[in-house]
Amino acid sequence: MNVFELDRTYVANTYSRFPINIVNGEGSLVWDDSGKEYIDLGTGIGVNIFGYSDKEWLAAVTDQLSRFQHTSNLYYSRPCAELAGLLCSRTGLKKAFFSNSGAEANETAIKAARKYAADRKGSDCYTILTLKNSFHGRTLTTLAATGQEVFHSYFQPLTPGFVHIEPTVSELRSALCENKVAAVMVEIIRGEGGVLPLPEDFVKELYRLSREQDFILIADEVQTGNGRTGSLYGYMNYGIQPDIVTTAKGIGGGLPIGVTLLGERVEDVFTPGLNGSTFGGNPVSCAGAINIVSRIDDSLLAGVRKKSEYIFSRLNELPSVKSVCGMGLMIGIESELDAKQAALSCLERGVLVLTAKNKIRLLPALNIPDGQLERAVDTLISVLKG
Ligand SMILES: Cc1ncc(COP(=O)(O)O)c(C=O)c1O
Secondary structure, X not given: OOHHHHHHHHOOOOOOOOOOOEXXXXXXXXXXXXXXXXXXXXXXXXXXXXXXXXXXXXXXXXXXXXXXXXXXOOOOOHHHHHHHHHHHHHXXXXXXXXXXXXXXXXXXXXXXXXXXXXXXXXXXXXXXXXEEOOOOOOOHHHHHHOEOHHXXXXXXXXXXXXXXXXXXXXXXXXXXXXXXXXXXXXXXXXXXXXXXXXXXXXXHHHHHHHHXXXXXEEEEOOOOOOOOOOOOOHHHHHOOOOOEEEEOHHHHEOEOOEEEEEOOOOOOOOXXXXXXXXXXXXXXXXXXXXXHXXXXXXXXXXXXXXXXXXXXXXXXXXXXXXXXXXXXXXXXXEEOOOHHHHHHHHHHOOEEOEEEOOEEEEOOOOOOOHHXXXXXXXXXXXXXXX
């Protein structure tokens, strides 16, 4: 059987894949099994933030791999502790819990917030407010957090205690009056929901109320984190300090890792036995992540913002484009074309893009060379012109 037949026969039918078989990658380029080259503006859904087979990351990972690949959380190991220290010093948060995915990072955030609220306000204070059109993961609890009904069918009952609101100050205030709220969890830019940045007045008021009313503010930075928006974390663009920040995807550079960063108010909620993960803090993933986070510096972030301006300015000129939204290198494009069809046309012309709702979504590598970006945008424009 060829790979398509093998996959369709034996892999669970949960993805509608594009009809190519990727066999190799380098930087922002990938090749399929026919030797066709593609410029990748999707990076494995925001994961390979320094592209494919990045040499520095590869060296960090293989060096650790040659020492030991895993040891469990029964013992100390340097990469896990060092990565925690690096993230805390870059964010001002106090402690890190490591898991394997964005959904797990969010599960931990929800547990930490509910424990904080139960300790201070009683066990009936457990409601978590999240946003309509949000996406927080595929476990039954993070699906409950996800504010899109389309993901809820077939899996009822989901974990109770979640209320979804629009990101407006008035909906926030009413929901806080009507519920005993332990936490509010937001994506700074709702990625899967259509690349929708949060309004500034909403974020500022949410932050102010979280201090005034003593509920936990959780920023889900699984997609927006790690340099993607032109700042190390998306919340930094708004001048606020969440109590909990979750991240995954890009921080691993291609290896699975989830991180829940706990701020001052929640740093001590967990005690031994209250949370855990067999693979969490895996030394190979952590060694790779140390390399990735260390390289997200001012000069890289300035490059992200410059590349972003270039993409925005070229796409905004097109009459067939209805809107371009997002921040940094997380960009959504609404056009007259069907997004899925446009993505397929881009693929045929050698450019890989993503979609989110009715938009084309771009999450290119943060270091994509300018020449390749220019070529990919030329192709995208030729598709959008029809
Ligand atoms: C904002 C956000 N949160 C959580 C998740 C879930 O992450 P994972 O697929 O690693 O569990 C995603 C995945 O797309 C995401 O975009």
